[in-house]
Amino acid sequence: MVTTPVQTPATGAAHAASVAAISVRSAGKVFQVAKGAEVRALDDVSLTVAPGEFVSLIGPSGCGKSTLLRLIADLDEATSGEILVFGKTARQARIDQEYGIAFQSAGLLPWRSVQANIELPLELHGVGKTERSARAEELIELVGLTDFRSRFPDQLSGGMQQRVAIARSLAERPKLLLMDEPFGALDEMTRERMQQELVRICSETGAAVVFVTHSIPEAVFLSDRVVVMSPRPGRIVGIVDIDLGPGTQRSEGLRENSAFFEGVTAVREALHGSPAAPMGVELR
Amino acid sequence: MVTTPVQTPATGAAHAASVAAISVRSAGKVFQVAKGAEVRALDDVSLTVAPGEFVSLIGPSGCGKSTLLRLIADLDEATSGEILVFGKTARQARIDQEYGIAFQSAGLLPWRSVQANIELPLELHGVGKTERSARAEELIELVGLTDFRSRFPDQLSGGMQQRVAIARSLAERPKLLLMDEPFGALDEMTRERMQQELVRICSETGAAVVFVTHSIPEAVFLSDRVVVMSPRPGRIVGIVDIDLGPGTQRSEGLRENSAFFEGVTAVREALHGSPAAPMGVELR
Amino acid sequence: MRGPGVAERGNGHPEPAAGAAAGAGVPAGVSAAAVRGPGRGRALVRSVLPPLVLGVAFLLLWQLVVAVFDIKPYLLPSPTDIAGQVVAVFALLLSSMLATGLNALIGLVVGGVLAVLLALVASRLRVFDRMIVPLVAGLAVVPIVALAPILNTMFGSTSDTPRRVVVMIVVFAPIFINTLRGLRQVRPVHRDLMRAYAASSWQLTRTVTLPGAVPFIFTGLRIASSLAVISAIVAEYFGGLQNGLGSRITSAAANSAYPRAWAYVFGAIILGLVFYGVTLLLERFASRRRS
Amino acid sequence: MTRPGVRFSAVLWGLAGLVLLAVLWEGYKAVGPVTGVQFFGQSILPKTDDRSMPHLVDMVTRALQPVNSAVGSPPVWVSVIGAALNSLGVAAVGWVAGSVVGFLLALLMQRLRVAERAVLPWLILSQTVPLIALAPVIVAWGGKIQIGAFSWDRWMSVAVIASYLAFFPVAVGALRGLQSPDAIHLELMRTYNAGWFKTLLRLRLPASVPYLIPALRLGAASAIVGTVVAEVSTGYKGGIGRMIIEFAQSGTSDPAKAYAPIAGAVILGLVSAGLVALVGLALKRFNRQEAAS
């Protein structure tokens, strides 16, 4: 099932558009672990994301970033509150394929070529062969992998694999992209380049993005808004508005720009203002 | 064999001390791959590290950072040039246990407790039981894992594992620490904390450090000098002196300081001045 | 050459197709094509020569010992005696290999398919899983000797079926256990992905679970392949058609015609290696495209 | 859920599986054609008469009756247990011997690359040799051994054959285990200037445990199978394998009798795997996974 073929073009701040891309109201998530014990991963989280808006989630490990993303994607169910995606329940939105998703590990199927990996969601939803390959062609070009279309994942570098995963997440032209640390496994140089490409791709497709990251510069460079979270239980402790101009014009130079440094400092302070996370002492 | 029990205290810039901790002269390394083909990983690299000095190596993936470190550690042999560690050949220095080493993955032995892991090098060199456990005690305290001494690696978070690895690398009180992206696998928050601890530990022990990293802020925050490298063949393209004051006084606040940002910008420029690294398109 | 994997590795790193390349050693920028070419010939020599030398040395020593100590053929026939018999009974040797090989093949294929299908069911149906896993553990330790006589009466000794059933039973356990492990190996990220695509459980099986289990299936198959031949041979020992290697070996041995018996043993070894080699090739072929 | 609880329910499920099997057996016997099902001349389903498929009740009843008509002969099940224990003892000797040999081979192959290349293919080949061909040779040569008061017993031939099967999984598993340490650990040992032996002791051996335990378990199962086959091939009396063919003789007149020793052999296999699991328990410390950091 392919949804709405072409997006409404969206500029950086389309806050006022008709229905919100995401609307999370007082969502909470409690995990039942071993007999009796429970983990409150999220507590009373509310967040609205406008169509075309780029929102990053940042916070120390275990603060519930992934959990929040997974609730939106209906990969887990909220234990309280309400989550709407384009006005539908998360479940309905998943069934209607309203979003594309990418994870920290690219999660490509190793036995499928680049092209076949990108075609996977289309294939699952019964899109015909010619249509599928035409769309894959477009996407491969978009992520700059034209020469690698018939390579297999193990023949690609980490960065290239992530680009395939991003192309795959865009296959059905979703109006919403959910990304959980998609660049977490990349080295910093590659990472910076991927960020720039993501910014470009997002402005071109006009999709709203929820982007989980650990990196302050990354969050600042990419986002319209940075949502800062704190752990135990996971809450939103601050939202930093960033204004670096439209995505299409963001470039490397920006990183040495004072607005960028200001954004970094603002997010850093929001983060550190939150009760200091115990330094990785939790047992795994 | 435990070497020199107590270190000469070293302040940040002990450049002029007797014999250099490391002296690399026109070192080159060519790898023979499949019949005929060769990879020139390092070409004519010269570098001197003073006792107590903290030097970072930074550069795009594949520029030979790890290779240089491995040559110093005598894990590989240079194909040309000369490498002296405290005036000895690299091989002799390894046999004399002149350095401690830590890698990107902590590389702890999963069947040994924290304490037993730290004691490993001492045990191998025939240090008696009581002496071993006294030393382990000290180190465990140094890295702040007192309550975790009898835990096993799989019960620790990534950051804690890295701290164990660092403690282990310090076990024989080396005057030189070699570290290959020791924080590469950690999330950014943990990473920043670990950096601060490393700075503290190094000032306390007075060891010289060669530190490989991908992260510009990390390199700037930690180092007395940042060595910037370029790939194919790996060369040193610039050395940036950083002056953020003695390690003992570097704190979180520093990261929002303008000297820090200047350092970051200087390294960034040195890096980008080098011929742009192809964006992760190499095959793996 | 990789050894037949250990069927059950209790720990979590079964990665059956783990590459041999050590860590980061593989150079960037050097195209894979450069690795082939003349280098391959030398690699072949390096992997074939040592076992060949050892084998020839072993045979020579054997021959020498038999000659020097004048060992009677009923105690130990010499390699040349055996080779002489191989030539003498060659036509019969081939037909026996064919007969036994066919039994082993049919048993292997039917048992293998059954094992994969039941593993699929077990991976989907928890109740079935819990009931069948202990049974398979039992099946894995049933000695062939125990089964053959009973199967002979059950299916009639004039048919090849009892032997094929013996092979099926013997190959079932390793394939089933490995396949099931493979099917359970689905990476959480793939599971999440398929859920995000609202994929049906059949789609999950077809696109993710089953292809992901292929290397595991092959690990089981590799172990099963040589077992299939041995068990087909041993099964012949308890009656039935007298056209295979097993009955020829025993009947030669009963007449103390050991050189002839060993000629058939030689055939059995060749057959075992053929089965093993073909599985290995299939595995190579199927896993060409994997990390 | 507590561990004993888990184990208990596993046993229950296993029993449920057995019941399922029993229902299948009796069900097919009830509805299947007496002559079995033929398909293009090959029988594909068994005959269902009482000689081909005795009733389960008959099997059990027979197991409770005396083994033979000699006065005072014990019930079948008692003899089966005796025979099973006898086989277990022989198999244990074979397992230990095979494991030691397998492990030493693995050490050799780990130490010398050439040895690995030269030996490994032959190890695989060795397992394609049918045991029935080896048995006479081993028995014959064993019979020649007579050193002072020591003389070769039949059971030793059986144990040798059992070890011939048991050594293989151990050799392969141990080799993998010894080769399993990551490059990083090996390099660490190199930076410590630790030689081959120290590296073996502190790194390779402990690292091989997770591979060794399943290999030993597999070796135990192989040793049992080898013992049972070898008892038949060498004519060693007193074990379960011999009992199986002794009973098979009375297939015409006493078909239910043959099932008791088969059940005994299966239980024997399970028990041996269980015993190895105990070894695994003792080495549990080394079975830790490296944390994924």
Place this chain on the structure above:
Amino acid sequence: LSGCSSSSSTSTATSGNSGNPSVTGGALIPVKLQLQWFTQAQFAGYYAALDQGYFTDEGLDVSIIEGGTDIVPQTQLADGSVDYAVAWVPKALASREQGAGITDVAQIFQKSGTLQVSMAAKNIKTAADLKGKIVGNWGFGNEFEMFAGITKAGLNPATDVQLVQQAFDESGLLDGSIDAAQAETYNEYAQILETTNPATGKLYQPSDLNVIDWNTEGTAMLQDAIWANTDKLKNDTTYQDTTVKFLTAALKGWIYARDNPQKASDIVVAKGSQLGASHQLWQTNEVNKLIWPSSAGIGIVSDAAWKQTVGVAMSAKNLEGSTVITKAPDSDAYTNTYVQKALDALKSQGVDVTGSSFTPLTVTLTEGGK
């Protein structure tokens, strides 16, 4: 499942009355005898000799070692694992040709006990009737009489019949998957007669069956014989002496079994035979028929029978196209020297060694041979 160790039934020991001079204060000579099959009345004479203390009387401590499928008694004997072995002559000759140094020192069975049994309805009465039939045999070299018979009837064993190896029992014949099955008069034939005929609801009767007897077809070969180690016979005087003693006791055992079939059968049952009491009595009786009367004295190798065996062994081809032996055995293959000495010793004790007045019993079989 008792062991096969030394004497289990001390109660019936009648030792001490013979006053044999070689009994020197319990220092018995250990002797091992390898059988070719499981404990059963086929070997009643040896068990009787053991039980009656005849071996001890001769100063021997005999252990009887059971055989079984894969045990080749002549190999055991040749490699020194045992001192004497019971084996069929053709198989032993084959082993000799492969270098096993063994000699037939006493031919116990004078006739072949092998039959080819079929259901009466199949109408298989002679070897010629086997054409096109599914013919069972045991393999292991037990099939040569049958091959010779088929060949003699003008058929080619490789093409004119379909050969099938039988399992350990006769179920193939009973369920109809085998047309004609191999059986020994003393064992498998009885197993058939101990089974209920579904058509009549009673046990199978000999009239329900047809048998081909290779003795009458003229291709019979010599069966159970006692074999000794050729080299030791030549060079070892103690062994020569022991051989005579062993044969004396063993033959005496067989004479006991002839005269006391019921007791001999009971002895075998007590030794833990797998099949039951009535079956063992039948077997004792049938085996007696194969031995007695023995005109030259029990154990003497008849030259005529030997020649027929060798002739068949050299000419009959099996389905692999090979004959049992390729050249005539040398003169060491058998000797009557020792058995003659044993017979002389027995005769001097006044024992009847020919059994000229032997009359068999009529044994009634019961279901399952219980």
